[in-house]
Amino acid sequence: MRSKLIRVLGITTALCFVLTGCSNVPVVGKAEAQQEDDSIEIGICFDSFVIERWERDRDVFVDTASSLGATVNVQNANGDVEKQKEQIDYLVDKGVDCLVINPVDGGALADSVARAKENGIPIVCYDRLIPNAGTDLYISFDNNMVGQLMGEAIASQDVKNVVMICGPLTDSNVPMVNSGFLKEMESNDIRILDTYYCEGWKAELGAAYVYDNMDTIKKADAIMCGNDDVATAVIRALAVSQLAGVKPVVGQDADLPACQHIVEGTQLMTVYKPVGKLAEQAAQLSYVLASGGDINIDSSIHDGSYQIPYVAVEPIAVTKDNMNEVVVEGGFHAHEDVYMNVE
Numbered sequence: 001m002r003s004k005l006i007r008v009l010g011i012t013t014a015l016c017f018v019l020t021g022c023s024n025v026p027v028v029g030k031a032e033a034q035q036e037d038d039s040i041e042i043g044i045c046f047d048s049f050v051i052e053r054w055e056r057d058r059d060v061f062v063d064t065a066s067s068l069g070a071t072v073n074v075q076n077a078n079g080d081v082e083k084q085k086e087q088i089d090y091l092v093d094k095g096v097d098c099l100v101i102n103p104v105d106g107g108a109l110a111d112s113v114a115r116a117k118e119n120g121i122p123i124v125c126y127d128r129l130i131p132n133a134g135t136d137l138y139i140s141f142d143n144n145m146v147g148q149l150m151g152e153a154i155a156s157q158d159v160k161n162v163v164m165i166c167g168p169l170t171d172s173n174v175p176m177v178n179s180g181f182l183k184e185m186e187s188n189d190i191r192i193l194d195t196y197y198c199e200g201w202k203a204e205l206g207a208a209y210v211y212d213n214m215d216t217i218k219k220a221d222a223i224m225c226g227n228d229d230v231a232t233a234v235i236r237a238l239a240v241s242q243l244a245g246v247k248p249v250v251g252q253d254a255d256l257p258a259c260q261h262i263v264e265g266t267q268l269m270t271v272y273k274p275v276g277k278l279a280e281q282a283a284q285l286s287y288v289l290a291s292g293g294d295i296n297i298d299s300s301i302h303d304g305s306y307q308i309p310y311v312a313v314e315p316i317a318v319t320k321d322n323m324n325e326v327v328v329e330g331g332f333h334a335h336e337d338v339y340m341n342v343e
Helices: 011-019 053-067 079-096 111-117 142-157 173-187 205-213 215-217 228-241 256-264 277-289 323-328
Strands: 041-046 071-076 098-101 123-126 137-141 162-165 193-199 222-225 247-254 267-271 300-302 307-314 316-318
Touching: 011 071, 041 053, 041 079, 041 277, 053 071, 053 277, 071 079, 079 098, 079 111, 098 162, 098 277, 111 123, 111 205, 123 277, 137 142, 137 277, 142 222, 142 247, 142 267, 142 316, 162 173, 162 205, 162 215, 173 193, 193 205, 205 215, 205 228, 222 228, 228 247, 228 256, 228 277, 256 267, 256 323
Parallel strands: 041 071, 041 098, 098 123, 123 137, 137 307, 162 193, 162 222, 222 247, 247 267
Antiparallel strands: 267 316, 300 307
8 A cells, every 4th residue: 555655745845834824735746746547545534424514624625635636535424433444444445545534433443543554554533533543643623722712601691500511422522622611610610510411412412401401401501512513402492491592502613503593692602613724734734644744743632642743723702793704704604694584
């Protein structure tokens, strides 16, 4: 497989652009970089496309890698970790030059990742960390800051009691987000009444929690949701008891329904994560690794056993006040879609 590796001119220059956040990364000409029959192939395996944002990540990643001259083999595990293992094995057997994984359950992928490493394939953890794997790169958002921004929004409402309806602990980002959130709760003397984890990011479980624990929900002054998909399900459940808009709800991802709820007044805030920037940088760095180049990144994170390179993209808190500026003018959602129910 490694016989496919090529010498790519301009890798150092391209990497400088990546690390400074510039989008105009020089594209290496095919004639200079590779033989016609020896193109770079990057394999990327997503958890699923159930959550709205993952399709955006996929499209930007593929477009960016293609502009650099690479082909991308996209796999979708549909939330099934066993299927994801099979897909990783398939990409390893196919001999891809770099393997990018958005894990369903990072802790369950140890054998698959080890096999890829044995075959000399660089591995990038995309948005979620694969623990104890010693991968070549982890690129995500500053997840601790995501939780911090959620906590700051809730603290601004002068609340005393909060319920947390989180994503699954199999997602390595969940403890990071929770850590940032809990720090804000502690510093503002806000009590956590209960914490619930939605297995497999199933939003309907968040709604079920509200229905089954209405006494606790009524005691809560606000609800922290692990993402906007969960928040939307929670808000619908709250509406049944005429509590939508009464209990402040926060989430993350800036999904369209969440943005609509924010301008309508039934969701307090969301955390906008510029997925285009994340996917673009991930594709650029994956291309460097696939080309046999080295990435020199100052920051790192401990995956449980190893210090690995870590790129953290900064998220942005979005409320009714800056929705138009951040989400609409930033091109993430159209004005008519976000405000369709209030204008």
